[in-house]
Amino acid sequence: MKLFTTDTIRQLDTLTIEQEGITTTDLMERAALALFHRLRSTLRPTDRVVVMAGPGNNGGDGLVISKWLYRDGYRVSVVLCHYGKPLSTDAAYQWSRLKEEKGLSYVEPANPKALNTIGPADVLVDALFGSGLNRPLQAAFASTVEWMNRQPAKRIAIDLPSGLFGENNGDDPHKAVVKADETYCLQQPRLACLLPENETFIGKWQVVDIGLNPKALSEMPTTWSLTTTDEAATCLKPLARFAHKGRCGHSLLIAGSPGMMGAALLAGKGALRAGTGLLTLHVPAPCLDIAQTALPEALCTTYLETCWPHQRVSSTCSAIGIGPGLGQSDATLKGLEALLLTAKVPLVIDADALNLLAAHPHLFEQLPKGSILTPHPGEFDRMLGRKPTTGYERLEAAIGMAVKAGVYLVLKGAYTACICPDGRCRFNNTGHPGMATGGSGDVLTGIIVSLLAQGYDRETACVLGTCLHGLSGELALDKESEESLIAGDLAANLGKAFKHLYRQRPIQTH
Incomplete structure (x- = not known):
């Protein structure tokens, strides 16, 4: 499975739109519908869902997800957090459409303090920013993330937990980042998902296929990949x-x-079980009895004073391992x-x-x-x-x-x-x-x-x-x-x- 940087994913979005003759709104609808189906598979009928949508296209995804959840009978509340920041074109379009849904609860808080009036949630969907950031969250948006992290709800992030970058996240322990229980990665995991410093933010991640163009995916070069068992x-x-x-x-x-000698024997067992036709263990002479008793399938050669005659021992081997x-x-x-x-x-x-x-x-x-x-x-x-x-x-x-x-x-x-x-x-x-x-x-x-x-x-x-x-x-x-x-x-x-x-x-x- 290829892995791409955040910038390359944006290029793939553009190529998908160009090669398939669709609009940015079409692609957003496609992605959000796939995310809705994945989210629905984890929700209980009685769950109260609060979708936190931001001003960009990640927020647009969240608004479309909200629409489908509401139409499917879930108790959904939508919180559009932009605090005066202009909405992206697609987010603005989806917001106008969402407000046409009769009976759907939505709010556009003026500041983070207004979030305290929002009712309790069982599931909190993070669609604030995803991987769309190029600098740390500050001021009102940082306070919003802090509020989200205090809520006693299951947090599910769309694309990436808001506040986290797709690749390098530095070592600032005070950076405002949503602490998700689950992250739904769009099309493929981000590099950040594979790095230990991000574990507390990403939780368990899973990939949601949002239908990016297969030809564009196959032809896009990358130096990163994640090997599947297939x-x-x-x-x-x-x-x-x-x-x-x-x-x-x-x-x-x-x-x-x-x-x-345990290290040598474990390495030897790994080699034999992985299919080598012959195995030679080259061990110190005092350890010969251990090796031949514990691993009778192996040939053994020995050396004294921790030195070995390399040319004689290695002349017939196909590969050498040294160190354990x-x-x-x-x-x-x-x-x-x-x-x-x-x-x-x-x-x-x-x-x-x-x-x-x-x-x-x-x-x-x-x-x-x-x-x-x-x-x-x-x-x-x-x-x-x-x-x-x-x-x-x-x-x-x-x-x-x-x-x-x-x-x-x-x-x-x-x-x-x-x-x-x-x-x-x-x-x-x-x-x-x-x-x-x-x-x-x-x-x-x-x-x-x-x-x-x-x-x-x-x-x-x-x-x-x-x-x-x-x-x-x-x-x-x-x-x-x-x-x-x-x-x-x-x-x-x-x-x-x-x-x-x-x-x-x-x-x-x-």
Whole structure:
């Protein structure tokens, strides 16, 4: 699913109008009718609905929604908040039409204090501004938002909670923004929906198809996208009838240390469950018994004094992952540096290997082009050398790092961002908060290495790997809760995740 900036969405509105020969009013009616049907599906017959409409086209949407709700028998009150600000052409037209609805309750308050005379609501619809802002709300409109946030009603925002920008929202904790319980995004989610600093404002978001022109959508370029499971399913490579382990990839994981072998084993389980034909765990000699006992399906090689003979170990592998539970000793640093200089196959760098990169920035110059880095926010901040104040700032910095170093960067989070060396960013849309548990990232490392070993290209391995990882977490909730889920459940449910995606693949005809 493509993601577009607020400015680009406006261009798409214009292209839809031009290519379909309709008016701006027609498009508003189309969008509002779709929003009405979505809203009606959540309302109870007895709900008292108050629609807060602003002076722009978001307010126009709210006025049309109000009309349809009223005609459908709901108890609706409309509050047009413009405080002397002129209405947009379409909002003014819809306001004049709405006032023709006999019996419909509406009010045009002179100032925010007049809002206190409005009766109680079960549902408050925010159609003040949506994504139509270019500066923070102030004065009367800020007071209106504060009043809305005080109401003991369910708040549903149209497009975006009023006061929030579509992309960068800065770090002002005092900015006036509607705190929505739900947000109905028009056509596709805004980037703001995917960033942690906006969670308290957006609540749960869902997309409402408002009928923008399909040709315009497909042809409009963008560097942002959100991967759906349908899209991920098309990436799968079914096993050939005559497949054997030698043709299904050989994954090498350089991981583990005394006291941290769990990370190596979780990565190994992720790799095996993701389909690698062969797996070699390269571990410290004292840890060999743990590895071979806990993961008998894996081959094991060992090293002493936290150093390893890279050329011998890596000569037969198809992809290498390094970092989970590895430690950060001086000898490990030398080993990592040697690997970066000699690796001939795709490389995934995680955990302690990322921490070594952060502590020794000269290693960035030695990264093979196309390497895959999989940091969580803390690891990324250490590599960056500073702590960004917002998720947007971190994302921008991650894109800059990926482009400068020529690497893929999988920035883990609620909507993990798979960033390509050309600056494109593909967000993941599977998973849940219960996956925020120790070892979860190690499983992901194993999955990505496994897919690389099987011949998936680097971008697909990142995108499909994060999708499978999150989907496995979702399917684990058939037996577990978000609180009880552990990293081992992710590896254990990968088979179900693969099956789920295969069921979504388009039917192949010959």
